[in-house]
Amino acid sequence: xxxxxxxxxxxxxxxxxxxxxxxxxxxxxxxxxxxxxxxxxxxxxxxxxxxxxxxxxxxxxxxxxxxxxxxxxxxxxxxxxxxxxxxxxxxxxxxxxxxxxxxxxxxxxxxxxxxxxxxxxxxxxxxxxxxxxxxxxxxxxxxxxxxxxxxxxxxxxxxxxxxxxxxxxxxxxxxxxxxxxxxxxxxxxxxxxxxxxxxxxxxxxxxxxxxxxxxxxxxxxxxxxxxxxxxxxxxxxxxxxxxxxxxxxxxxxxxxxxxxxxxxxxxxxxxxxxxxxxxxxxxxxxxxxxxxxxxxxxxxxxxxxxxxxxxxxxxxxxxxxxxxxxxxxxxxx
Numbered sequence: 001x002x003x004x005x006x007x008x009x010x011x012x013x014x015x016x017x018x019x020x021x022x023x024x025x026x027x028x029x030x031x032x033x034x035x036x037x038x039x040x041x042x043x044x045x046x047x048x049x050x051x052x053x054x055x056x057x058x059x060x061x062x063x064x065x066x067x068x069x070x071x072x073x074x075x076x077x078x079x080x081x082x083x084x085x086x087x088x089x090x091x092x093x094x095x096x097x098x099x100x101x102x103x104x105x106x107x108x109x110x111x112x113x114x115x116x117x118x119x120x121x122x123x124x125x126x127x128x129x130x131x132x133x134x135x136x137x138x139x140x141x142x143x144x145x146x147x148x149x150x151x152x153x154x155x156x157x158x159x160x161x162x163x164x165x166x167x168x169x170x171x172x173x174x175x176x177x178x179x180x181x182x183x184x185x186x187x188x189x190x191x192x193x194x195x196x197x198x199x200x201x202x203x204x205x206x207x208x209x210x211x212x213x214x215x216x217x218x219x220x221x222x223x224x225x226x227x228x229x230x231x232x233x234x235x236x237x238x239x240x241x242x243x244x245x246x247x248x249x250x251x252x253x254x255x256x257x258x259x260x261x262x263x264x265x266x267x268x269x270x271x272x273x274x275x276x277x278x279x280x281x282x283x284x285x286x287x288x289x290x291x292x293x294x295x296x297x298x299x300x301x302x303x304x305x306x307x308x309x310x311x312x313x314x315x316x317x318x319x320x321x322x323x324x325x326x327x328x329x330x331x332x333x
Contacts, residue, residue: 001028002318003065007081008072009057010034011178013096015046017070017307022053024311024325026318030066031058063087068314070307071095074177075202083112092317093137094310095120100139101206109136122206123313124149125322126261127214132316140313143305144169144226145203147235149210150264150282151297154257156215158250160243160293164220169237170227175301183228194228201226233302234273239295247288254286262312262322263304271296278331280308303328 004021008014009032021029032042038059043050045057063069069091071078078099087093089111100113100120109119121135122128124146132138141149148167155161173189182188183196201224211218243250254266264282271283280303286295299305308326315322 002026002314002320003028003030003067004314005030005061005063005066005069006032006072007061007069008034008074008077009042010037010045011072012174012302013306014072015049016302017072017310018042018046018053019049020307020311020325022049026320026324029053029055031060031062033058033061035059061085063091066091068092068094068317070310070314071097072307073097075099079114086111089136092135093120094123094140094313094317095138096140096306096310098139098142098202098206100137101141101145103209113137122210123309124210125309125312125316126150126258126264127153127210129316132313133319135317138310138313138317140306140310142203142206143175143235143299143301144171144201144224144237145206145210146305146309147237147282147297147299147301148203148207148222148224148239150284150299151237151239151295152207152211152241153214154254154284155241155243155250155293155295156211156218157257158245158253159215160241160245160250161211161215161218161220163242165222166240167222167224167237168227169224169235170229171235171301172229172231172233174233175235175305176228189228189230192228192230195225196228198225199223231273233300234277234298235301235305236271236273236298237296239297241293241295242291243288243293244291245293250286250288250293254284258284263308263326271298273298274332275330276300276304278303279328280304280312280326281330 034057037057120139
């Protein structure tokens with residue numbers, strides 16, 4: 001059994017991670033840390049887990065009792081936490097924040113990593129599976145980044161990304177986290193949508209990084225417009241790539257790229273979001289229209305875009321079946 005600890009366990013990602021781990025055949029959940037909820041039952045916060053666990057949140061962090069710890073912190077907190085706390089070298093780390101997603105200037109094993117010097121492996125299994133298997137530390141990809149990369153990486157592998165790429169993607173309300181805010185109130189979000197961080201979203205850096213890894217170089221722009229949706233969970237993305245390549249060859253390239261992927265699938269027909277909600281799947285479809293390649297992709301932002309992918313990475317790190325604990329049915333109706 002893989003012994004697991006969770007830090008920051010009271011938020012959306014913490015609750016989803018607990019839901020997966022208490023039903024994982026090869027995992028023992030040792031502790032779920034939350035300073036503000038210490039002593040309370042997990043079900044006092046994550047009420048959907050009634051009947052699944054009788055564990056309580058704890059303020060303790062018994063790192064000597066676990067094999068791996070998941071960081072479910074907000075962005076910027078992981079680096080600070082590792083400066084202030086000693087985590088044994090034997091304990092592996094899967095970080096869901098963005099602190100260590102970008103390729104460092106120096107790859108170094110250190111108890112106090114920084115964005116410039118660390119040994120975190122970028123945890124996108126579709127391109128880094130073997131590196132993940134041997135990693136001690138994983139930087140889990142962002143939710144928008146996962147969905148958009150999975151749309152574009154097969155095209156990058158075929159060296160089709162030689163001009164600007166237009167991307168639009170809409171995400172559910174859970175993507176903004178559990179902490180209340182003006183754009184999260186039901187009265188504002190319901191029957192509404194809006195754009196934010198136009199062309200400047202923080203996930204662009206990791207998207208570009210992966211495209212360069214697969215294609216060799218990438219000098220064009222990604223014009224990304226993110227949207228807030230009026231639904232709880234899921235991401236639906238569209239991308240437009242200018243190319244003269246043959247449609248049949250492109251589709252064949254997409255199929256081959258994801259031939260061995262555990263959860264990412266090329267689909268022959270148009271997609272809809274409910275095909276992936278509540279699963280760790282990513283679905284991708286493309287078609288050629290008037291010299292433009294139109295690509296759609298969709299994921300569940302809390303699962304393939306966050307903790308589902310994190311559990312997939314844990315499975316790889318510990319030599320388990322990649323699909324263990326992730327056999328989830330889509331909430332299609």
